[in-house]
Amino acid sequence: MTDITVPNMGESVTEATIAKWFKKVGDAVAADEVLAELETDKVTVEVPAPQAGVLTAIAVNEGGSVAPGSVIGSIEVGAGATAAKPPEAPKPAAEAKPVPPKPEAATAAPAEAKPSGPAVDRIVAETGIDLSKVEASGKDGRHTKGDVLAALDAVASQVKAGAEAPAPHAPRPTTEREQRVKMTRLRATIAKRLKEAQNTAAMLTTYNEADMTEIMALRKQHQDGFEKRHGVRIGFMSFFVKACVAALKEIPAVNAEIDGDDIIYKNYYDIGVAVGTDKGLVVPVLRDADTKGFADIEKGIAELGAKAREGKLKIEDMQGATFTISNGGVYGSLMSSPILNAPQSGVLGMHKIQDRPIALNGQVVIRPMMYLALSYDHRMVDGKEAVTFLVRVKEALENPVRLLLEV
Amino acid sequence: MAGPYDVVVIGGGPGGYNAAIRAGQLGLKAACIEKRASGGAVAFGGTCLNVGCIPSKALLHASQRYEEAQKHFAGLGIKATVELDLPGMMGHKEKTVDQLVKGVAFLLKKNKVDPYFGTGRIVSAGKVEVTGADGKTEILETKNIVIATGSEVTPLPGVTIDEKTIVSSTGILSLAEVPKRLVVIGAGVIGLELGSVWRRLGAEVTCVEFLDRIVPGVDAEIAKDFQRILTRQGITFRLSSKVTKADTGANGVSVTIEPAKGGAAETLETDVLLVCIGRRPYIEGLGAKEAGVKVDARGRVETDGHGRTSVPGIWVIGDVTTGPMLAHKAEDEAMAVAELIAGKAGHVNYDVIPSVVYTWPEVASVGKTEEEVKAAGIAYKVGKFPFTANARAKTIAEKDGSVKVIADARTDRVLGCHIVGPEAGNLIMEVxxxxxxxxxxxxxxxxxxxxxxLPEAVRQAAMAVDNRATQM
Structure with missing residues (x-):
């Protein structure tokens, strides 16, 4: 019998949720066949069968939390030929002892249900606390009453501190016209990170607008040639990345982070590009953007976007950005204040390009305009720096030749 | 030269024989050396089985039944005339010991442990010399040595034990007749148990203790309650007193005692004097120190907390090392060490070792006392429940004692439990x-x-921690 273990998902990943089991107990599986899908904070990871055989036990049901290396099931090796081997055959059941089979993979019941004692059961019944999220200090990983009380205390103090943690009350009943859905790990992480950013940073937003006439003309003029030469269309993003990198070089505080009592300035430009997927927003990172040309930037963004939408982004793809560009314009947003991606000190919000009458040289003219927003951490970025940064971005966008001449 | 063995255990007490048995179970080639003889043959079982726990419990049980029949049957509506047959009682004790000693020898054989009858001495790591009663020596080669030599009676300066009128815990088990007067030096577990035996059989018992309390180490509140009960039963306590001299004369022993803090001496006349001020580790002639094994100031073999001594390949368990001198502690260490030698995970939880005083009522403890919890600065709660309020205690006419549960005020984790009362030793186990x-x-x-x-009293005491005892 072989254990099915959770693969290593990157250094910082300590926890994942079983999103889906593709096989059920008793199913025959081939080596490397995908058995289950795990959701981590950011990516989806597949768990392949370590060997061919029959899935004899599922130890953690869908919705259960797992850590890298933990056993989530087992395979009876070499039993592959008899695919229809019933799971309740006495032998595999007996051998599957370390991983008790739980065929009724119905609801998101707490996965590692080791009996913890009646006092813990009482508290769970009264408060609805999720034991899978409570550290267990008792014998063989059991929860003691003290563990659960400490967890409830922690939740209570978070609530007191104004954090977003839910109060430890029993889930309120839903009515017929309501639907209760467990937050995906991705959604829960988004919720947590956004709120952390708001709670930590002295966040402020400065606005400006850019006349996109020049960029649009440039794109129109060179689109065919660019595409023929580089195999990728020239979009707006490359201009924004270039403009931001130039402005970041001028205003280093926007490319920095606070670490304790120090500020760390970063002399590299890894730009996070927010990409919407059907499961939520992810921010893959375009590395060393300052060394890339327009074509490489466009190609890089296209690849990251495709990976994100297919759910194939790796954790490494999303770690370590020094600055973020968010584009609400693709959904039609005219103006918004983006939230920082901690610990970064700045995030640029792009918006919809809209024809608007503006005053130019004393004349009212209609121009394709975009509102720009820079949210920044006022703890390390001064107002003057933030405004200057955004003005530099605006100037570069309105006069893209500046990007070429680096002026 | 015999061997090579995986494990040679020196000492066949509850630590030693369990270590050897467990080693045998785990497939190790094991030997166990024992020097105690009984009727010319080797007698495994150590102090516990031969001259400790087991014979004393046989006498405690028998004497308790005698007293019950004498004093308590009438209250239950039974009229009886009873008579003490001391040789018969001793016979019960000897038969019990004999059967259990044979049982240990059988268990060693069953688990393929080679028994050696003689005195073991460590030559060096990996080599043990056995000297038989006839003086012949033999060298055993072994990968591991387990020191399980136990403890011996601590002598008291100025008092010479002859095991006739001035006796230790050994001699007191075999008195030929019931003494009229018995003075016990030391109000610890052994003194109170054996004092109780002879009091029940008719002796006038006086217990002299250096400290200002009895059963040191037991929760103070429980100990106080216990002393009150024993006093009512007829034992006289002379606390805060020290014995400076004992002279044997024609009419028994004259015992000189002084207040512990100094003062006027006085003399107690007694027929038998029992000296039981404690026990000390026994490593004389073992060769442990010579082999480099570190021993602390109190003569205890030092360990790393997992049975390893300072010399690789030499292990130690039981009374001869640190920790409480209890057979079951030695037994747990024995199993852990055998498992560690076999490359498995062995562990002893020293925080949860029960201890029992087998008087009647019994006293039992596990975990921390209230004094210890207080000293550690832990916020705690106490729940108490008296046996007078327990229905079963009522039906068996037992009304003495109570259960005390100590729990962490914040986490409610049970930190300790202390019981004085009927069958306390059995009651403590659920806790x-x-x-x-x-x-x-x-x-x-x-x-x-x-x-x-009776366990309902334990539950009610646990309820009382949260002020919710329902039967009081």
Missing amino acids: AVAMEFGASSEDIVRTCHAHPT
Whole structure:
């Protein structure tokens, strides 16, 4: 019998949720066949069968939390030929002892249900606390009453501190016209990170607008040639990345982070590009953007976007950005204040390009305009720096030749 | 030269024979050396089985039944005339010991442990010399040595034990007749148990103790209650007193005692004097020090907390090392060490070792005392429940004593339990299991207890931690 273990998902990943089991107990599986899908904070990871055989036990049901290396099931090796081997055959059941089979993979019941004692059961019944999220200090990983009380205390103090943690009350009943859905790990992480950013940073937003006439003309003029030469269309993003990198070089505080009592300035430009997927927003990172040309930037963004939408982004793809560009314009947003991606000190919000009458040289003219927003951490970025940064971005966008001449 | 062995255990007491048996179970080639002889043959079982726990319990049981029949049957509506047959009682004791000693030899054989009859001496790591009663020596080669030599009676300066009128815990088990007067030096477990035996059989017992309390180490509140009960039973206590001299004369022993802090001496006349001020580690002639094994100031073999001595390949368990001198502690260490030698995970939880005084009523403890919890600065709660309020205790006419449960004020985890009362030694075990699993007092409360039983008193005491005892 072989254990099915959770693969290593990157250094910082300590926890994942079983999103889906593709096989059920008793199913025959081939080596490397995908058995289950795990959701981590950011990516989806597949768990392949370590060997061919029959899935004899599922130890953690869908919705259960797992850590890298933990056993989530087992395979009876070499039993592959008899695919229809019933799971309740006495032998595999007996051998599957370390991983008790739980065929009724119905609801998101707490996965590692080791009996913890009646006092813990009482508290769970009264408060609805999720034991899978409570550290267990008792014998063989059991929860003691003290563990659960400490967890409830922690939740209570978070609530007191104004954090977003839910109060430890029993889930309120839903009515017929309501639907209760467990937050995906991705959604829960988004919720947590956004709120952390708001709670930590002295966040402020400065606005400006850019006349996109020049960029649009440039794109129109060179689109065919660019595409023929580089195999990728020239979009707006490359201009924004270039403009931001130039402005970041001028205003280093926007490319920095606070670490304790120090500020760390970063002399590299890894730009996070927010990409919407059907499961939520992810921010893959375009590395060393300052060394890339327009074509490489466009190609890089296209690849990251495709990976994100297919759910194939790796954790490494999303770690370590020094600055973020968010584009609400693709959904039609005219103006918004983006939230920082901690610990970064700045995030640029792009918006919809809209024809608007503006005053130019004393004349009212209609121009394709975009509102720009820079949210920044006022703890390390001064107002003057933030405004200057955004003005530099605006100037570069309105006069893209500046990007070429680096002026 | 014999061997090579995987394990040679020196000492066949509850530590030693269990280490050898467990080693045998785990497939190790094991030997066990024992020097104690009984009727010319080797007698395994150590102090516990031969001259300790077992014979004393046989006498405690028999003497308790005698006293019950004499004094308590009438209250239950039974008229009886009883008569003491001391040789018969000693016969019960000897038969018990004899059968258990043979049982140990059988268990060693069953688990393929080679027994050696003689005195073991460590030549060096990996080499043990056995000297038989005839003086012949033999060298055993072994990968591991387990020191399990136990302890011996601590002598008292100025008092010479002859095991006739001035006796140790050994001689007191075999008195030929019931002394009229018995003075016991030391109000610890042994003194109170054996004092109780002879008091029941008719002796006038006086217990002299250096400290200002009895059973040191037991929760103070419980100890006080216990002293009150024993006094009512007829034992006289002379606390805060020290014995400076004991002279044997024609009419028994003259014992000179002084207040512990100094003052006027006085003399107690007695027929038999029992010296039981404690026990000390026994490593004389073992060769442990010579082999480089470190020993602390009190003569105890030092360990790393997992049975390893300072010399690789030499292990130690039981009374001869640190920790409480209890057979079951030695037994747990024995199993852990055998498992560690076999490359498995062995462990002793020193925080949850029960201890019992087998008087009647019994006294039992596990975990921390209230004094210890207080000294550690832990916020705690106490729940107490008296046996007078327990239905079963009522039916068996036992009304003395109470159960005391100590729990962490914040986490409700059970930190200790102390009982003085009927069958306390059996009652303590549910709390020991609970503590081993990190249970809260509420966990005990929420465990169904049969009615009417004595364990209900434990549950009610756990309830009292949260001021919710329902039967008081």
